[in-house]
Amino acid sequence: MRILVTGGAGFVGSHTADAYLAAGHEVHIIDNLSTGRRTHAPVDAVLHETDIHAVEAERVFRDVRPDIVNHHAAQASVKVSSGDPVRDLEINVGGTARIARLCAEHDVGKLIYASSGGTVYGDPTWLPVSEQHPCVPMSPYGLSKYSGELYVELFSRTHGLDFTIFRYGNAFGPRQDPYGEAGVVAIFAANMLAHRPCTIDGDGEQRKDYLYVSDVARANVLALDHGSRQIYNIGTGHGTSVNEIFQALQDATGDGTPPVYGPPRPGDVRNFWLDCSRARQDLGWKPEVTFEEGARRTVSSLRLR
Ligand SMILES: NC(=O)c1ccc[n+]([C@@H]2O[C@H](COP(=O)([O-])OP(=O)(O)OC[C@H]3O[C@@H](n4cnc5c(N)ncnc54)[C@H](O)[C@@H]3O)[C@@H](O)[C@H]2O)c1
Known part of the structure; x- marks a missing residue:
């Protein structure tokens, strides 16, 4: 498959791009290198150095015609989001809405969206936190990641866009x-x-x-064939x-x-x-x-x- 990974020069996105390449797929990356690094992007992937908001990003969709889009580009710091909630909203909510619209317009087969299990639920009322737990984010970042999910689901309802949403725990590696x-x-x-x-x-x-980043990347590979229109926690339990x-x-x-x-x-x-029992059951x-x-x-x- 031809897969476009946004944020593929960042921490989780670059490991995800690695995993797609290892599984034999063609990988393109959109990254503005705001926190990512050119050296993190796998050498076998095509790096399009641009912003998800830029006109250039639309050109990438037109030229590459991806089968799958994996959306990792984001302002990923809770601390930064609290200091500048509006910028966080523009990148994480506006950026995700734009990527979802581009996916719908360019007939992308599926959008895989990286959300945040650690922040969308807020203070837990039960443990372990399942996907049915209410989402009551306690930070602008958590709210922005949750709002991104709602946009992905909206484009699914209005444009038939297929998706998988992952709510990661704390990745490290x-x-x-x-x-x-x-x-x-x-x-x-x-x-x-x-x-x-x-x-x-x-x-x-x-x-x-806390979970190791290659386990997160593997979930993204499984989502190529499984988990249609579903939300999954990805953690250790x-x-x-x-x-x-x-x-x-x-x-x-x-x-x-x-x-x-x-x-x-x-x-x-x-x-x-x-x-994470739903991911175990549906995705293996x-x-x-x-x-x-x-x-x-x-x-x-x-x-x-
Ligand atoms: N790291 C975690 O534990 C964790 C947990 C839950 C969710 N996530 C989500 O996973 C994704 C990746 O997080 P990360 O920890 O790897 O962060 P990161 O900062 O390493 O990666 C984000 C990447 O997106 C790029 N980017 C940012 N804004 C962009 C824009 N406007 N246009 C193009 N590229 C842009 C950055 O340059 C960077 O390469 C984020 O969506 C984050 O919310 C991460």
């Missing part, structure tokens, strides 16, 4: 910059390799759903505490610098993990890389930099 949603793994690993102390917010017993992350990374790096415990982050959700997807193995691979990639 090589190529992640330390400011993303799951930046803690990248930040801690980089600190430990430089023997700098890591700051743990609060008591470090807060638990979130359990929480990993910040203390456990710290320990796994100390084991992987061999660093012995003790952590510094700081005040808890205001408004931080203490426990959050996703119920389950995470394959343990946190410890993922930590080792992340550290190895940082050592090579």
